[in-house]
Amino acid sequence: MSTVLNEHERVIKAPAEVVGALLDRLSAEDDPLFPTPAWAAMIFDRPLGVGATGGHGPVRYSVTEYEPGHRVRFDFTPPDNGFHELSVEPIGERRCRVRHVLETRPHGKDRLLWSAVVRPLHDTIIEEVFDNIERAATGGCARPVRWSPRVRLYNRLMWSRPETVGVPESAHLIRTAVDRPGYEDAYRMELLPGQPRDPEAWTGILRDAFPVIDRDGDELLLEVEARGLTARASILVDERYVTLSSTVRADTLRGRIYWGVVKQAHPFMARMMLRRTHRRLALATPSAGERELERRRSAVSGPSHLVSG
Structure with missing residues (x-):
């Protein structure tokens, strides 16, 4: 040996x-x-x-x-x-x-x-x-x-993978966005040192395809356009996690048929997009040595106008 x-x-x-x-x-x-x-x-x-x-x-x-x-x-x-x-x-x-x-x-x-x-x-x-x-x-x-x-x-x-969780209690926007939803899910990943805490930085999870229609503190609510469906997505960034939540209601027969097909792939796609964005933002984060220099500068001159991510 x-x-x-x-x-x-x-x-x-x-x-x-x-x-x-x-x-x-x-x-x-x-x-x-x-x-x-x-x-x-x-x-x-x-x-x-x-x-x-x-x-x-x-x-x-x-x-x-x-x-x-x-x-x-x-x-x-x-x-x-x-x-x-x-x-x-x-x-x-x-x-x-x-x-x-x-x-x-x-x-x-x-x-x-x-x-x-x-x-x-x-x-x-x-x-x-x-x-x-x-x-x-x-x-x-x-x-x-x-x-x-x-x-x-x-x-x-x-790279770590998202964890399946319930819609967070603190995600007030998504919890009240759709009356009588037929489907809800949520996936979260732990925030890493240096990653942005502003939910605006995380909108790339959905490739900026869906407009932000509301914000409440650390939560963004996005409108998901699909004929025959009422659907919303939420990005919540708390002290420890970033969480992507979805809620859907099928309003028409066409919507129920469409969602019956799409929801088979939805969990995989949601986890994949969250994981990809999590890694992209981590790799774009300044190194530990650069963050140390920024801490020193902030201690001497006050907070910098530069924001990671």
């Missing part, structure tokens, strides 16, 4: 203590380094420190060694084995080296999975972490990593 040793390093033109302070904020709500929302966030069951357990996406690990401002080591959770580690080393008064090391012993089909899928994703994510370190510590990134076609495909395939 062969051992995989994967190493990345980069020289950052900033003092080690500056970069170390950024390292200490990994997994925090204002994490300036991990490349979310393009990738699943690093989340632990407690603040960064020895004993914290969690991971990012399907990758599970726990913190086994931690030297604040210098180094943090994560051991993979069984049945996986090995560790990955991120460290900062001064190499002068105004420069430092950041280094990431991963060591594991894949077995069976995991060896093929590492080469074909895990390694290109891992390499891209780590280089994006380094990009964010460079941005947050120096104000810019000279050569940001580019996604290969394979990485872009994997990102699309791995």
Whole structure:
């Protein structure tokens, strides 16, 4: 059984203590380094420190060694084995080296999975972490990593999927939009760091094909035109989720026949459009390093007029 040793390093033109302070904020709500929302966030069951357990996406690990401002080591959770580690080393008064090391012993089909899928994703994510370190510590990134076609495909395939829910109680517009509806549904996705909280930014879910006819706080009501039907759609953005809801009433025989056919595909189409828009807005969101710079500017000069998304 062969051992995989994967190493990345980069020289950052900033003092080690500056970069170390950024390292200490990994997994925090204002994490300036991990490349979310393009990738699943690093989340632990407690603040960064020895004993914290969690991971990012399907990758599970726990913190086994931690030297604040210098180094943090994560051991993979069984049945996986090995560790990955991120460290900062001064190499002068105004420069430092950041280094990431991963060591594991894949077995069976995991060896093929590492080469074909895990390694290109891992390499891209780590280089994006380094990009964010460079941005947050120096104000810019000279050569940001580019996604290969394979990485872009994997990102699309791995993107989270909408959850089927009831029409939210707080979605007042859609709940009163149609008298005696014959059909209702709702699908939601969790909002990711940096994604827009204004429902206007989410109208692309329906490809801007349906006009907005009302707004109440964080909810938009859209009119869905179809002969023989009274139909409305709603986009609600609350503190945690974006929810797409629909309500339909067939008013004529032609409408009932039409809706009887369309409703077979409607759930699939609604989930697909919500998921596609969710991913598009996530990829358009400024990086964690850019959001960190914007937070600093806002702290100094007040809120920026620029709005993500």
